[in-house]
Amino acid sequence: MPKVTFITRDGKEVVVPDGCGTLMEIGREHEIEGIEGDCGGVCSCSTCHVYVSPEWMERVGPPEDMEDDTLDFNEQRKANSRLGCQVELTDALDGLVVEVAPAED
């Protein structure tokens, strides 16, 4: 199972050695601030917004249309934004680093 590193809003690193499920699910399991996943992972609430480390963008891939639309309304969106609930962890993502996006105003 892949290892995932979250960079929290206060700049700390939280390493999840054996991530299983989606980025949102493991973020919640490890109580990472800013990874709320209020809607349970259906791309409705945008409370699991992360920035994917640039070197990982290609492997993680871009958002699908619905996720892209939801992100479009988020003031904190950047080119490397993803919603954690839409990123399923696979062995190909072993070593992934993501930063928790700031809350919206």
Place this chain on the structure above:
Amino acid sequence: MPDPDDPFREARERCPIHLGDFQGETIPMILRHKDVRKAAKDWKTYSSDAPRRVPIPSEEDVRTVRQYPLEVDPPVHSEYRKLVEPFFLRPKLPEFQAKLDALQNRLIDEALQQDRIEILREFAIPLQSHALTYLLNVDEKEAETWIGWGVHVFKEGDGSSKGAFMEQYCRSMFEQAEQSPGEDFFSALNQAEFQGRKLSMEEKLGYANIAFAGGRDTIIYTAVRIIAYFADNPKALACIREHPEMINTAAEEFFRMYIPLTHIGRVCPHDTDVHGHTVQAGGRVSLAWSSANRDAEVFEDPNTVKLDRKPNPHVAFGFGIHNCLGAHHARAIMRGLILKLSERVERIEVLEREDHIEKAADYARKIGYEKLVTRWHPATKSY
């Protein structure tokens, strides 16, 4: 006749807005998903700084206070919202969940023991009222008073006298909390500071007003419709029993399909072109959440319940800064309800039903049931 579950379908497919008539006021209803989300984010053009006029129809006759934080704009909005946010996050606490579990088990026990049960009055209203005591952290016996308020504080019976009664009730709760402060919602607001001062009674009543009125009929009708859905689709209960991982997606799908709140208003501070219709300064628009949730451009087969729908970017809890403060509460209640029904109930028979239809001048929309009389059959083994 348009489908009462999606009365805006034809209008939405034809045009981005529908000009609705609400007591002689023409209000453009924004119907499409993307447009609704865009307008909800644009608070400068579509303002909430409109006391008693954010709901449609307006509530000028049924309450005297501005609702906080619903009826204010940035920058003060977030300051107002932060004052009560801790209460609305309580559904995430284990002790809240334990109380909710016990409540739902008790109500399901009662439903299973009776020969017939009317879901609205005997299940959903008690569920909502008791759960609200956990949210506001007040004595559970207060629920008995709230149960007497019916489905909707303002819309049922004589709205203005009930509204006045509720304001008086809230005023007395703030006064009591002043005398003997505790860890409850009323005491917290008495002690809260906003920009270096205490809140006025008008502000405190405004918070209490939406806490009681805002999440009341919405939770009650959603619970009733979920139960009706399982009555009509008994295989769905078995499906969730076998796949409990579907509970979250099922809950979100029910929120999308059965949103009781047809729409909400915003006021245009300046003359505004709304998809070709000019709204004069001070006039209102409607964000039609219920229509956006059925937009076929976003939701495949939008009028079908798909318990595993994902993604499901519905706007049942609004969108943007004013997204529903009570969403955690609603989600905790409905997820728990779906789980417990699937574990404990084999099937539900409907003995009598009568739809509750919201009638406006030019549409009729089903938002719940007036009456849903049922008989419940227990699961043959416990899961």
